[in-house]
Amino acid sequence: MKIHRRHFLKFSAGAALAVIAHGCTQGQTASSANSDSENPGKISVGFWPVASGLPLFVAVKKGYFQEAGLDVEAVRFASPNQVAEGIIAGRLQGTGNGVASGALGLAEITSPGLFKILAANPSNAQFLLDQVIVAKDSPIQSVADLNGKRFATGPGAQNKAIAEAILTAAGVTEPRVQQLEISQHVAALESGQIDAAYTLEPTGTVGEMKGITRILENGVVAKYILGDAMAPWFGGAAALSTQFIEQYPQTTKTYAEAYRRAILDIRNNPDEARQYLTGYTAIEGELVQKVPLVNYTMYDEFTPADVAYFQKFFDFMTDKAVFSRKVDVAALLYAPA
Known part of the structure; x- marks a missing residue:
């Protein structure tokens, strides 16, 4: 075949x-x-x-x-x-x-x-996997604050489509999505290469345990694509x-x-x-x-x-x-x- x-x-x-x-x-x-x-x-x-x-x-x-x-x-x-x-x-x-x-x-x-x-x-939002993370001391307080910010997602068509849809649903009019291996998200936030990332656990937990990043929002696919944070x-x-x-x-x-x-x-x-x-x-x-x-x-x-x-x-x-x-x-x- x-x-x-x-x-x-x-x-x-x-x-x-x-x-x-x-x-x-x-x-x-x-x-x-x-x-x-x-x-x-x-x-x-x-x-x-x-x-x-x-x-x-x-x-x-x-x-x-x-x-x-x-x-x-x-x-x-x-x-x-x-x-x-x-x-x-x-x-x-x-x-x-x-x-x-x-x-x-x-x-x-x-x-x-x-x-x-x-x-x-x-x-x-209850059973956690997908999330948006930012640097620990970032002034960004919501997904809506990502207008014009450098936003990373994992490689591939699905990840890019999801990341863009999350930003659009949050009212971001100037998305700047770049694709980056998920394993590199925490380091990229620490170095200032990106401002935020759509990522998957355990990335958020690892970043928090190391004191490098914080989770901005969990369950983002359910909320922004399915229309209900508990979906x-x-x-x-x-x-x-x-x-x-x-x-x-x-x-x-x-x-x-x-x-x-x-x-x-x-x-x-x-x-x-x-x-x-x-x-x-x-x-x-x-x-x-x-x-x-x-x-x-x-x-x-x-x-x-x-x-x-x-x-x-x-x-x-x-x-x-x-x-x-x-x-x-x-x-x-x-x-x-």
């Missing part, structure tokens, strides 16, 4: 709920998962090393997949784009949370019917390839329930679950306990309002020409056979 890399190389994303706990928390037995008719072998799941990928890390390290009779390999990639490419190429059977929903949307456009979403990771921005998602789901329907159900166990662990005991960030991400030491965590919504927990907000974000991507066509979110959600 031909991979249209240009769609991904120009794209970079940031990457993740208070919902009803599902009663079925235990994975199915090894015998049911690996029956004579279903023997998937090793299941390779790609992840981007960010905090919102936590459910995959928990499920692997606590043995939930193994208990369910599944051989799951978590495969690290440098960007969500690379994870999406791996699904298209057939090298991966799935993705962990934190893989940018925009990257997955582009993959769907490139290869229609490619995957189904098992869980998404929304953020907003869920589904910026990342965990998925399985449609080919895998169709070939191994019972194994898929078993995988989903093992994944659900990990999400319930994070909801019920987030402080205990945080330890599994170590080794999978660059988050270590004191930062493990301080970095904010996003929320998670399983495929069967989406409300009509959730779907509508997810669709609103994807429609924004289409309006800004990041997506070449409309992508139907409801059709992307996993529905067990």
Whole structure:
């Protein structure tokens, strides 16, 4: 299958709920998962090393997949784009949370019917991920104060579109957006290279811990693009390839329930679950306990309002020409056979 890399190389994303706990928390037995008719072998799941990928890390390290009779390999990639490419190429059977929903949307456009979403990771003003930061002693007090200021965002079409939309919605008439690797945002603010940045956690927490930056506002995508600071921005998602789901329907159900166990662990005991960030991400030491965590919504927990907000974000991507066509979110959600 031909991979249209240009769609991904120009794209970079940031990457993740208070919902009803599902009663079925235990994975199915090894015998049911690996029956004579279903023997998937090793299941390779790609992840981007960010905090919102936590459910995959928990499920692997606590043995939930193994208990369910599944051989799951978590495969690290440098960007969500690379994870999406791996699904298209057939090298991966799935993705962990934190893989940018925009990257997955582009993959769907490139290869229609490619995957189904098992869980998404929304953020907003309560569950923190996206933010605008400034230097600690900056006189800037609101996003509206950024008129004519040098405003950085991460590389890629999605980040640029989001940054410009945030400024426009705040009434900034002279946006000066420049693209800069997220890992460089704190240093660029300290040196005076930029005045503010649209960035992603743990950047804001790291900058504050070092006494270099402060968070001007959290949940900026929900507020300025979705229109409500408490709206869920589904910026990342965990998925399985449609080919895998169709070939191994019972194994898929078993995988989903093992994944659900990990999400319930994070909801019920987030402080205990945080330890599994170590080794999978660059988050270590004191930062493990301080970095904010996003929320998670399983495929069967989406409300009509959730779907509508997810669709609103994807429609924004289409309006800004990041997506070449409309992508139907409801059709992307996993529905067990």
